Amino acid sequence: MFGNRRGEYKKFPGVCEFEKKAEFPALPGESAGVRLLQPFPANHRKWNWFPPPFNRGFLMRTRAILTVLLLALIVTGSPLNAQSKKKDQTRTTKHEELGERIGTMVEEVIAKIGKGLSLTREEEDLFSVDSLKRRSRRGIKVDSDEKSVTYEGTVRINEDEIIRSNVIVKGGDLMIYGKVEGDVLVVGGDLYMKDGARVTGNAKVINGEIFEEDGSAIDGYIDRSSTRASSYREEEDRFRRSSFRLNAPWVSETTNLDNFIFRYNRVEGIFLGAGSEKRYYWDGWRDYSVYGSIGWGFKSHRWRGNLGLSRQFLVDDGHLLELGVEGHSLTDTKDHWIISQGENTAAAFLIHEDYRDYFGREGYGINAGYAIQEEDMTIQVKAEFLSDRYSSLDNRTEWSMFGGDKVFRPNPLINDGKMTSILTSAGLSTMEKTLRGTEGWSIYSTGEFAKRRFGGEFSFNQYVLDVRRYQPLGQYDNINIRLRAGTSEGVVPTQKIFEIGGLSTLHAFPFKSEIGNRMILMNAEYIINGDFLGELDFWPSWLMSGFNFILLSDAGFVREVSPLVSWTDGFEDIRWTDFKHNIGVGLSNRSGSMKFAFVWRTDRADNAKFIFRIARPF
Known part of the structure; x- marks a missing residue:
């Protein structure tokens, strides 16, 4: 333990600690x-x-x-x-x-x-002037051999440093900005992987945590353990559940709310509001969950919001049975799965492009559901009775910061009227974020049954299935695949019809150019990290490890069949030539949250189409 004039101290393993310092x-x-x-x-x-x-x-x-x-x-x-x-x-x-x-x-x-x-x-060099300047970045080296080097205290590996051995840190944190060609072990401290950092081997932390920034990479396995393994797992489960969220990609925007709401679109202009998200009390801390939002559209001159109450019953640790009710007056859309509200706001505000279509929806819902959230899995089944009045909305603004002479697309008309339906849903997610990207499954299906005998003006059944797989293939590459299919029976209103083409669907085709009541859509991305040639001495790994190369392919099929046939009909005699198809190449940052690509149609010779995203397509 070293003292200094500022009353600071440095902690080493096995050394007496101050309870206080002054x-x-x-x-x-x-x-x-x-x-x-x-x-x-x-x-x-x-x-x-x-x-x-x-x-x-x-x-x-x-x-x-x-x-x-x-x-x-x-x-x-x-x-x-x-x-x-x-x-x-x-x-x-x-x-x-x-x-x-x-x-x-x-x-x-x-x-x-x-x-x-x-x-x-x-x-002796440790106490030299140059060493004192380095003291802020490196602890004391206490042992070393050909295969590993051991430090006591907090250690920092700078951006220009490459450690060609295993690194062991005792009683302090390890902050990596550069590269470690070997394994990393941190005992009694935390591992911080900064943007651009890389560990070519495995990373293990005992009695500590691992914090990873976008652009960092650990090629081997990641292991967090404790001297009390069972206690650590209990604490980890408690932490995951104390987040109060349902960790699944299908969570509705009407429940996953920000405290401050800002959006911009062509039917409301600027919308400002406040919200409170729905909380899931996985530990039974509370029995009731209240959520809602309220806000004002400055061009629509209309208040919008919702208020919901859920009674939750703790069946088991991480298992919830819930009964709920909600009232709402919303500017709604069926395009949540195509583009998020945040990315769409950025597009409308900055480049004069609004990729969502809107309608008014006012009414109430009564729901019952069962949710399970474990360490490696989330499951939810739910049934809702919905009574809503739908109404068409018109464009209200043409302002955008950039975009030149572009104008917003007209917001399409819908079939106005009252819709009373039962909406069922079931979802399973094993998705988790790793340094190589997202890994796991997401399976989600819905079935909506609207009947006039329920008191509404529409009668139809509609079914949608969305299956996604995120699969690392090796040290540098992974593949992401989505299959989305939909079908219906009865006369489906415009606001429920299937539409694909353009963003997140068939990238090289016109936006929503394929319309029908039968749909099959397949999207695939092959992603390879830019450091896959890192073994070459001249390869700029320090730069390329922060980028991914992307090969993408989309194929979609939409068909319109008679509303009188069963929902299982209409998929007969499908040939590959019935699918619209495009391919493309692109470049993204390490996490994939920002990318640009060029895509081409395969059915005819055409110019490449440029796409730029600030969120993953699926």
Whole structure:
């Protein structure tokens, strides 16, 4: 443990710790530094405190003084034994034994002091001016061999550094900005992987956490463990559930709300509001969950919002049964799966493109559901009774910061009227974020049954299935695949019809150019990290590891069949030529949250279409 004039200290494994630290003015005959506020614990091992300045002369003088004092203790004991020898032989024997014990203790202490204070060439450099400047980034190296290097205290590996061995850090944090060609082990601290950092081997943290930024990479496995493994797993489960969220991609925008709501679109203009998200109390902390939002559209001149109440019953740890009710007046859309509200707001505000179509929806819903959220899996089944009145909305604004002479697409008319339906849904997600991208399954299906006998003006059944797989293939590449299919029976209103083409569907085709009541859509991305040629000496790994190359392919099929046939009909005699298809190449950042690509239709010779996204397509 080292003290300094600011009252700071550095912690090492096995070293006595301060319960508190404070800065005191120097007392008479005392140097400024850190004063121990609490006594040593009975089981402390050893500690070193070197008041400033840190230099070789001070260490050598300290060693010499301690050595002289200990030798003096031996010398003063020896004459006493010699003078008393003639008087009392028994007493002499006891003194000799005491002298021998003291001598042995002195030798051990001197050996420890010599080991602690002797300066090797490496340790001598530790106290040089240049080393003091580096002190803020690197702890003390206590051991090294051909395969690994061990440090005590917080260690920082800079952007321009490459460590070609395993790295072990004890009692401190490891912050990596550069590259470690080997494994990493952190004991009693945290591992921070900064943007551009890379570990070519495995990463293991004991009694700590791993924090990963976009653009960082660990090629091997990641292991977080504790000296009390069962306790660690319990704490991890409790943390996941205490987030109060349903960790699934199908969560509705009407429940997953921000505290401050800002959106911009062609039917409302700027919309400002406040919201409170729906919380899932996985630990049974509360029985009721209240959520809702309220806001004002500055061009539509209309208040919009919703208010919901859910009664939750804790069936088991991480298992919830819920009953709920909601009232709403919304500017709604069926295009949530195509583009998120945030990305669409950015497009409308900046480049004069609104990729959503809107309608008004006012009414209420009553629902019942069961949700399970485990460490590696989320499941939800739900049934809702919905009674809503739908209405068409018109464009209200043409303003955009950029975009030149472009104008917004007209918002399409819908079939106005009252719709009363039962909406069922079931979802399973094993998705998790890793340094190589998202991994796992997402399966979600819905079935909506609207009947006039329920009190509405529409009668139809509609079914949608969405299956996604995110699969790492190796150290540098992975593949993402989505299959989305839909079918219906009865006369489906315009606001429920299937439409594909353009963004997130068939990228090279006109936006929503394929319309019908039968749909099959397949999207695939093959992603390879830019550092896949990192073994080449001339390859700029420091740059390319932060980028991904993307090969993408889309295929879609839409068909219109009679509303009188069953929902299972209409998929007969499908040929590959019935599908619209495009291919493309692109480049993205490490996480895939921002990318651009060029895509081409395969059914005819055509110019490439450029796409730019600030969110993943699926």
